[in-house]
Amino acid sequence: METSEKSLRRALDRLFVPLTVGPTLIWIAAIIVYPTARLLWSSLFWENPLTRETEFVGLRNFKRILLDPGGTLEVFNASFIAFTKNTLIYVGCSVTLSFLLGLGIAILLNKDLKGRGWFRTAVIVPWILPYVMSGLMWRWMFEAKNGAINGLLTQTGLLSEKIAFLSDGTLAMMALIIADIWVFTPFIVIILLAGLQNVPEQLYDAAEVDGASRWSRFWNVTYPFLKPSILVALTIRIIFDIRALDLVWVMTQGGPGKSTEVWASWLYRTSMEFQRTGEGAALGVIMLAVTFAIVAILYTIFGGTPYDS
Amino acid sequence: MSTKDSPVNRFADRLGLNADDAWPSVVRERLVAYGLLLLYVIVIWFPIYYIFITSLKTQGEVLSLPITFVPHDPTVQNYVDIFRNRPFEAYTINSLIVASTTTLICVTLGTMTGYTFSRYNFLGNKALLLSIVAARMIPPIALIVPFFQIMSSPPLIGGLTGNLTDTRVALILTYTFFNLPFAVWIMKNYFDGVPESLDEQAQVDGCSTWEAFVKVVLPVAKPGIAATAILAFIFSWNEFIFALVLTRSEASQTLPIAVSLFVADDFIDWSHLAAGGMIAALPGILFGLFFQRYIVSGLTQGAVKE
């Protein structure tokens, strides 16, 4: 009796690893591996929207997404070029600007200030609000007639005419970028702040004793330690922005015209609205590849810690 | 010091702005830092303020000009309306169920798996861990089609009738996709920081591996679990795109969808939208105010480590 209890205990103990890891692996296989496999699979098929029949088409979906259908005048599909450009502008501007802003705020927050906790709380909040709510909130801010920005600008006399921000391609992109910066800067702040706090305090002292100026201290002490955080901040930020649809969807739906159509909204539209699931999947695969490529590039630039030899 | 014991000086003292104990340039820097931070906070909170006051305005005031930055006649009518005229109760309940179930699953699995990854050197654990990290990089939007297909095809297992679209189950399954790898990662990094000698002490004290895990490691890991749970909850609570694709009725629609429903083809009901938005934003704001520490630590554990 007692021995059987003992041996049961021992048996359970032996099974600790499979029992704790197994369910998660199965779960992940079901929820990540399987869909990913399906994505790759369906990128090779065409589904007839009328008959719902599927047909293996090889790489045709990729060709349709990437290349000029006629193949006569231009090599690349005009939409692909246009939306890639939009995506580049959107991701490029918002990542760059939010990174610089976030770095500044992180440096300020890293100072020995009383009430730092409160500032940090206040700074974080935009990131943890639902994107839909943030997107709509900014749509409301930019609204042509009753929006707060037009209100502020005209009621203070800075502007004589109200601007229909979201009706103009360039301004709409700008509005999107601003909203994106608003939402994601806190993330940069948190990550960079963690990096800043990793810098051993004594190195600053050492540099000061060594006679280093502020700028020299930043490059010689702060930056090497910040690099891993920069890597994380940029990687996550960029791959997040490439995939992020929420803000675009609620603020502009890719409009006006297609001036804010980015890869994510294009993918959504292609597969959900036009039911071209094969091409949507192909686009998904392309995004996947680009994401991994970007991560690889960022790693080569910012990879490694200051302690690496 | 006592000669200038005015309230202003004492306040400056509290903020570390007293030039007596610090270098003048440091004091100047601090002053500038306070100024800039304050400005930044005001700027980024202004939209939240604006949508908040919009939620307290009548529709008339919202649409009237000039724009008011303090509501003339603040009212909670919008909040009452959305709960009375629209199924906001159902949306809220959906959001709560989906977010908390997802959190529960992710925390349970993430904790167990994270612990084992942190402590054991089993066959292929490095590769498995790496693939979990890689899984976090898959753009969810790319998987929207497969998810949609899977959820809308008849279930493989179980005797449930119909497919999973428009059920909370579909959302929960989907959200674990975002959150589970993240949870495993946070918890693994957290456990890496819990001295292994604690588990060993527990074993020496007569605990089997399971008992040591449950009785000693888990209680010690509470802050890590809290961080994981809060982030998983927030992510699930806020998610929009998958909910948009996978839900279609109040049987499963969550608050973000509910808020987007105020956007009609040619008209947006801003005052009610604002009220709905504030409800949807509530957990975020509350968590931000009270659990900022956990959010930051979870994020840094989950993102920065290695």
Add this chain to the structure above:
Amino acid sequence: TGNSDGGNGSGNGNGDGEMADEITFYNAGSLEFDQGTEANIERFEEETGITVNVNEVPWANLKTSLTTIFNSQEPKVDAFNGPTWWLADFVNAGWLEPLELSDDHMSKFPDSLVDLVSFDGDPYMAPEFGKWGTYLYDTEVVETPPDTWDEVLEMGPELSDGSRSGFGLTWADKSVFTFKQLLYQAGGSLFNENNEPVFAGDEGQQVMEFVTQLRDEEIIPDGISSMGEGAVGDAFIAGEFATVESWTPLGSRAIDEWGEERVGSARPPAGPSGRATFQDTNGISISAFSEKKAAAQRFAEFMTTRESCKNNMLVEGNPCVVPDVYEDDEIQEEYPSWLLEDMKYNLEHAMSETYIQQPQVDDYIDEQITPALLGEKDPQTALEDAQENVTRLYQDIGLL
């Protein structure tokens, strides 16, 4: 197009005989913004005792939702409110139940509209309310509105100055609708009887030429916004356009903002072939998989009676698709008669086409003509590219 849903449910479905006491109705967006529909549903519930469970789905998501439900043949939805663009696809897939609407019921709509919603002689959608072309001008700037395209081009430069453009064209967010309206005015169409795209023909070229001239003469503003954005309405109201070719709801909105005096209405400037406008109707259809078809039929009929139509226009201002209603006293009281007269005229001259994969086709056209209209692409090539894409799509599908 094969219509095989006869055997699918309606014949032997239990729904036909007894009347269910509730139905599920999918509505695009929240009912709150469809007060007309809401009011009519209330009336329906009162009169019939059938409860209508309204399911609000975001507009952008409605088609996906319905597609999934129909794909899995679920009886989740009985009736829904949608635009005509999906009709062809849905009917083709056998997802919709033909409506049992009497000739009497249907004959009150303009013929072109009845054509639009009928396949093989059966109506599949009961037209509920519509949006179609309208032409408005600012009486403070324009005395006599231009009557033809040529006159637009003539008068345009005078009407335009620094902050104002002479002519605005808009169908909210859909430049392709603008294109279609002009195409019909030029006497063209997107497709011929054999489902072959023909919009790159002469008429299409005339449209592109016309618009290009407008741009060259700076009669329409530069930039994308001029080509398709609800905000053109805002701009018109802000006084940035002397005249605007837009859609019906803008009329009542302008009157609300400006008062009746300032708003001028006219029939659209005639193109080479006439004054056709573009019809974009919303209506009610019934799922082939519904288990409550009888009640749903009753609902579809009720919601589209003359009475309901009128009511909807009174409550919400949704333009009614029954020409007769524009003579009605109550309506006459609510809106200025000169506006009603033009609306009725335009309704009766509205044109439209239904075709397979309409959103996709429209997107192909849109994606080509937008750069063309912005001067970034040769109009001829653009139309041809679009046509080529559509052709390829139809070949893929097996229509061609």
Add this chain to the structure above:
Amino acid sequence: MAKVRLDDLVKRFDDIVAVDGVSLEIPDESFTVLVGPSGCGKTTTLRLIAGLERASDGTIKIGDEVVNDQRAYERDIAMVFQNYALYPHKTVRGNMRFGLEQQGADEETIQERVEDAANLLQIDELLDRKPAELSGGQQQRVALGRAIVRNPDVFLMDEPLSNLDAKLRVQMRAELNKLHDKLSTTTVYVTHDQVEAMTLGDQIAVMNDGKVQQVGPPTFVYSNPRNMFVADFLGSPSMNFLEGTVHRTDDGYAIDLGAFEHEVPDEFEWALEGAVGDDVVLGVRPEDVTLRPDGLPATVNVVEPQGEKTVLELGLGNETTMKASVEPGGPIQVDDRVSVEFDRRSLHYFDAASGESLTFERAENEATAESAEEEQVA
């Protein structure tokens, strides 16, 4: 309480052999200290005894039972970790109770034992605090208390004092001593601090490179190191080593140490008999180097006053330096010329090639004989 016996114990981690054939008898009620430099395998040995690692080879006996296959929770041991490993979420009382609760002891016993241990360690007043509210020394006591209440067969301690500051460490050392006198539980104690080892152990086992170099009572090992490693490791400053070649002289043996010639005293001649012509190493502890007239001439290079003693670094000839520990307060200054002599009784000779002591064997035999005598007397 029980004796512990390790036989040819081996533990490999991948390529590393952390413990390389350790055989060790830990008598019942003894206080055995494993001492050695960092990385020599002390901790691993202790963890093998605890059951926290599984032996790659060899056997571990606790009492008369081979416990190789038992996990830690199945063995009746208690362990004190270097960082104390107190459960941060439990109070001191909770920490101390936990082991007993796991054993299923009844409430009464638990309370009694906890009270007793707390009394013994003078932590009664801390029972309701959490570990974070305790000082290092107090945490240390709680960790001990947690082990004591269990009343296990064996106590295992892994550098339990190394996180304490110097004063406290000295104090706790004395308390550990008293505690063991009181409880007499078999204890295996790991440290890399030779003073701690010498002070605490009934028996010390000096380890290096995964192997036990020498086992024995501390003073015996100190004065009779088996090889150069042990000689060097114990004692601070370390033993001075002088290398040279043995040759015969008229009245015995001498070693040519370069700077001077060392005549081997009569009592060590037996050891060098077989080593003529070999390289040997003479070992002299600094405290056995005394300043006395008529000795070897030397120059003072460094003077390190340490309070109770002063350590000199002396230069003999050009290359050779050695340390001497002298009475403090003398007038000696850097660059003074002095004359030194070695305490003849405490000289050590090692084989230069193997590092093995040449004098050890006889010393051990003598010790064994002595203890045998003692036992007979007792």
Add this chain to the structure above:
Amino acid sequence: MAKVRLDDLVKRFDDIVAVDGVSLEIPDESFTVLVGPSGCGKTTTLRLIAGLERASDGTIKIGDEVVNDQRAYERDIAMVFQNYALYPHKTVRGNMRFGLEQQGADEETIQERVEDAANLLQIDELLDRKPAELSGGQQQRVALGRAIVRNPDVFLMDEPLSNLDAKLRVQMRAELNKLHDKLSTTTVYVTHDQVEAMTLGDQIAVMNDGKVQQVGPPTFVYSNPRNMFVADFLGSPSMNFLEGTVHRTDDGYAIDLGAFEHEVPDEFEWALEGAVGDDVVLGVRPEDVTLRPDGLPATVNVVEPQGEKTVLELGLGNETTMKASVEPGGPIQVDDRVSVEFDRRSLHYFDAASGESLTFERAENEATAESAEEEQVA
């Protein structure tokens, strides 16, 4: 090189007064050690001299200049930190160059100085490695090298050896000594290790609670502590303290210590003249407690053999215990009854209330007189 002078230096952190009126003269070319228990303000004092903290009050002079308002980078100092604070991403060379680069030195000078310093410290071969590839001792050398190349007015060192293991620490201590002999740069050195302080300093300043307790040459301070704190802090094991009341006897003074009566030797009578009836504390260092027949009877409680010496804990009477440091290898065992005597020359008397030494004043005067004499001779 320059002397450093602190006058009434105060540093407050919010409510904490970390440095509380420190006045200290650090002569040019001296090696001054600040020593004291954890938290006593040593580091803060050093950082004030470095210019890493701003003084709340008082003045700091380097050379003849008041530097209170200069930041660290404006002062000509170099600092060695406890954990070395090497730039982990720079090579050893890069680390050593950095300070000179920042000063704008020309390439030639930089290379020359780096080479020289590397030679001096025997780290030439490590110049192209990164800190992570170095052992603790090597890192320590690099940190020193970084300071040396600067050729500053003052070296500041904050526990530079505390991260090294015992053997290495002893070795580096000797090297620091030699280095200072060679370079003669004024050095301020912080440690909490009294042995280190005694060994290294020309002058030690014992600190406690933000105040300097005593300044002087190490051996002088060791044998003439100004108060009980200093007496207790220096020496291991610590000085034994025995408290009692002074009363007159026929031929002088005696102190009733409970367990026994202590007769004050003649040479200390002057110190106790004014203390009759007061509570005083007798201080005896363990090495001054000798086992000799006909002394005070005592019982051995604990025997701690430490190799070169053995420490005994002795019980005198019921309550009083004291430690004695005796020659190792004796036959003494626990519970033996022994008899002890104190070395009469090395007794210390303190006022029990204030802790101040009663004998210190005269000792200081004597020392001053002596050194004045010496100076006259020189």
